[in-house]
Structure formats: structure tokens, C-alpha cells
Amino acid sequence: MTSQFYMPTRVVAGRDCVRVQGSLLLPLGGRALVVTGGHSARLCGALDDVTAALTANGQAFEVFDKAVPNPTVDSVYAGVERVREFGADFLVAIGGGSPLDTAKAIALVAAQEVPREALFTGGLRDEALPLACVPTTAGTGSEVTQYSILTNDEAGTKTSLALPCLFPRLAFLDGKYTLGLPRRVSVNTAIDALSHCVEGMLSNLAGDITDALAREGCGRICACLPGLERGELTEAERDSLLLASTLGGMVIAATGTTAVHAMGYSLTYHRGIEHGRANGLLLPAFLRFCARGNASLVDRALSACGMSSVDELEGALGRLLGERERLTEEEIRQYAAKAIQTGNIAKCAVRPTQTDLEEMYRESLG
Ligand code: NAP
Numbered sequence: 001m002t003s004q005f006y007m008p009t010r011v012v013a014g015r016d017c018v019r020v021q022g023s024l025l026l027p028l029g030g031r032a033l034v035v036t037g038g039h040s041a042r043l044c045g046a047l048d049d050v051t052a053a054l055t056a057n058g059q060a061f062e063v064f065d066k067a068v069p070n071p072t073v074d075s076v077y078a079g080v081e082r083v084r085e086f087g088a089d090f091l092v093a094i095g096g097g098s099p100l101d102t103a104k105a106i107a108l109v110a111a112q113e114v115p116r117e118a119l120f121t122g123g124l125r126d127e128a129l130p131l132a133c134v135p136t137t138a139g140t141g142s143e144v145t146q147y148s149i150l151t152n153d154e155a156g157t158k159t160s161l162a163l164p165c166l167f168p169r170l171a172f173l174d175g176k177y178t179l180g181l182p183r184r185v186s187v188n189t190a191i192d193a194l195s196h197c198v199e200g201m202l203s204n205l206a207g208d209i210t211d212a213l214a215r216e217g218c219g220r221i222c223a224c225l226p227g228l229e230r231g232e233l234t235e236a237e238r239d240s241l242l243l244a245s246t247l248g249g250m251v252i253a254a255t256g257t258t259a260v261h262a263m264g265y266s267l268t269y270h271r272g273i274e275h276g277r278a279n280g281l282l283l284p285a286f287l288r289f290c291a292r293g294n295a296s297l298v299d300r301a302l303s304a305c306g307m308s309s310v311d312e313l314e315g316a317l318g319r320l321l322g323e324r325e326r327l328t329e330e331e332i333r334q335y336a337a338k339a340i341q342t343g344n345i346a347k348c349a350v351r352p353t354q355t356d357l358e359e360m361y362r363e364s365l366g
């Protein structure tokens with residue numbers, strides 16, 4: 001069996017890397033739209049570092065701080081308008097997965113003049129404005145993936161745009177931006193990263209390279225579970241989680257995500273459950289399902305986590321997640337019917353049916 005690994009993003013990591021290596025932004029263009037959420041990019045110091053680097057480079061910039069959690073199509077097109085008005089020829093995204101994914105979609109739509117009704121229909125060219133990303137959460141790994149995940153109201157779910165041009169040109173990893181993350185965001189994002197690593201190992205596109213990255217990511221994240229539970233992470237743990245999150249992104253760039261993410265999107269879209277939390281609620285049931293079809297695959301993922309059973313992982317996640325949301329039978333049927341239609345299902349090394357998905361929802365949230 002052969003496998004592939006392609007990840008064209010230049011990753012710069014270390015304390016103050018934006019200021020020290022900011023000249024790497026120079027080849028991206030002359031005028032930047034800096035895409036952020038409402039507050040955190042300013043509060044964590046990343047916006048200051050980016051604007052200082054752009055200023056030192058002599059690059060003009062404008063800040064678009066209207067990215068919202070679970071990015072909407074409206075926010076993307078508002079950003080595209082700002083690109084046009086300002087004449088931006090590249091983007092810098094600062095934030096969690098939401099501003100990063102918003103900027104990717106803006107970069108795509110602005111380069112191709114994509115009409116709104118064509119955004120999710122496929123058939124887009126592989127062309128986007130250059131983008132640099134500065135993650136301020138340790139979770140999505142979006143800074144090294146070719147995905148932009150948007151809220152798709154037409155389909156009533158979240159939909160992933162996936163094109164090679166969506167790989168950012170540059171990613172700056174500086175854990176200092178994550179030092180002030182509130183416990184809830186730290187927990188949810190760490191679980192998202194863990195889910196990327198574990199799902200990557202349970203994907204039929206997994207290979208030796210992604211497995212090596214995933215094992216390292218799982219080990220780092222699980223070493224931080226006690227700190228996440230206490231709500232007290234050391235600076236070294238914050239740095240380690242950010243690295244693990246980027247490793248998780250590299251994994252899913254090659255393997256895609258599986259049934260956990262497919263099922264999680266409905267929890268987020270219909271019930272407002274945060275993305276990482278949704279994955280954490282569903283991951284143990286998916287592992288139990290996979291173990292029935294391929295026990296050794298699941299054992300390898302568990303051992304990467306330093307766990308001896310799914311129950312042990314479920315216990316650790318349960319302590320982080322607290323009280324679970326509950327679904328009605330009607331919701332379970334509706335969400336499973338949506339999840340089965342996603343491309344993620346075909347990527348599962350042990351492939352679930354719609355009934356299996358219903359059973360996993362029931363086991364997790366029934
Ligand atoms: P997020 O939605 O980007 O941010 C969640 C919250 O955290 C926001 O309120 C944000 O505030 C705040 N925040 C961000 N950085 C902070 C900091 N340093 N200090 C304090 N608060 C901070 O959360 P996320 O979990 O990182 O991203 C989730 C999104 O990414 C979902 O839409 C998911 O589908 C997507 N995702 C994408 C990929 C991919 O490969 N593209 C992979 C997995 C998930 P502000 O709004 O003020 O910034």
C-alpha cells in the first residue's frame with residue numbers, strides 16, 4: 001500500500017517568531033488584509049506583532065475584525081468587499097480556526113470572484129490570494145491544512161472547502177498567544193487536536209508519516225490532560241499543545257477527518273456545541289465501533305495516548321467535558337442521515353452505516 005504526504009506551508013515556530021521572522025511576509029504582497037475575530041487577536045498581542053512586522057516591511061495593511069466563530073458566508077463576503085475596497089493582494093489571519101478559515105475563504109473568493117451560490121457547488125479553480133496564519137488557539141491546525149470549514153445554511157450543516165490553494169503560504173507558531181486562553185477554549189481546542197490525531201490514525205488514508213505525526217501529537221496532548229482538567233497549564237505545556245495542534249493539522253491535511261467530525265458538525269450547527277467539544281463527546285463511541293472491526297488499529301491509537309482502554313480515554317475526556325448534552329431520537333436520526341452523506345465517512349478505515357452512526361450518537365448523547 002502507498003500513502004502520500006504533501007504540506008507546502010512554511011512553518012516558523014518559536015517565541016516572538018512574528019517579530020523576528022516577519023520579513024518572511026514580504027514575498028506575499030504589498031497590501032495586506034489582516035483578518036481577526038472581535039477581541040482575542042488584540043488581547044493576546046498577536047495583532048500588535050503582525051502590524052509591527054508589516055510596518056517594518058513597508059507593507060500597507062487594514063484590519064478586518066469581523067470573523068465570527070463557525071464562519072458564515074456573510075462574513076466571508078464582507079471580507080471580500082474589504083479586499084476589493086482596500087486593494088489587498090494578500091491576507092494575514094490571526095486567531096482560532098474561525099478567523100483562519102474565514103481568511104482562507106476570503107482569499108479564494110477574492111481571487112476568483114466566486115458568486116455566493118457557487119461557493120459550495122465544487123468546480124472552483126485552485127487559485128487564492130496568498131495567506132499567512134498566526135494561530136492563537138491550539139486546536140484546529142488550520143494553519144497547515146487546505147480546508148476552510150464554513151457554516152452552510154442551505155445544507156443546514158458545516159461544509160468544508162478543500163483545495164490545495166487553501167494551504168497557507170506561511171504559519172507562525174508562538175505559544176505566547178495561547179497563554180491567556182480560558183479553560184473552556186483550551187479544553188475544546190485540545191480535544192479537537194486530539195481528535196485530529198486519533199481520527200488520522202483511523203483513516204484509510206493513514207500512512208507511516210501521518211501515524212508518526214499523530215502519535216507525537218497524541219502523546220503531547222494527553223500529557224497535558226491533568227493540566228487541562230485543573231485549568232492550569234504551564235508555559236511549556238501551552239507550547240507543546242500548540243505544536244501538537246499543528247501536527248494534528250498536518251495529519252488531517254493528508255488523511256482527512258472521519259465519522260467523528262462528520263457527526264460533530266450537526267451538533268455544532270443545530271445545537272451550538274463547540275467544535276472540539278462535539279468531537280470529544282463522540283470520539284469514544286467511534287473508537288468502540290472501530291474496535292469491533294479492527295481492534296489492533298484502535299489499540300495503536302490508544303497506546304499513542306498512553307491509555308489502555310477506550311473506557312480510560314472516555315473517563316479522561318468526561319472529566320474535561322462535564323455534563324453531556326442529550327439528543328432526542330428524532331435528532332439522532334436527522335443528524336445521522338446528514339453525516340452519512342459526507343465524504344468523511346468514506347475515509348473511515350472501519351466504515352460505519354447510517355445505523356452505526358445512530359448508535360454512536362445514542363451511546364454518546366442519547
Ligand atoms: P474559534 O471559533 O476560532 O474561537 C473560539 C473563541 O476563542 C472565540 O471567542 C475567540 O475570540 C477566542 N479566542 C481565540 N484565541 C484566543 C486567545 N488567544 N485568548 C482568548 N480567547 C481566544 O475556535 P477554534 O476552536 O480555534 O476554531 C473552531 C473552528 O475551526 C470551527 O469552525 C471548526 O470547524 C474549524 N476547524 C477548521 C479546521 C481546518 O483544518 N480548517 C480543522 C478543525 C476545525 P475572538 O472571536 O475574539 O477571536
Ligand code: FE
Nearest residue numbers: 140192261275
Ligand atoms: Fe476539527
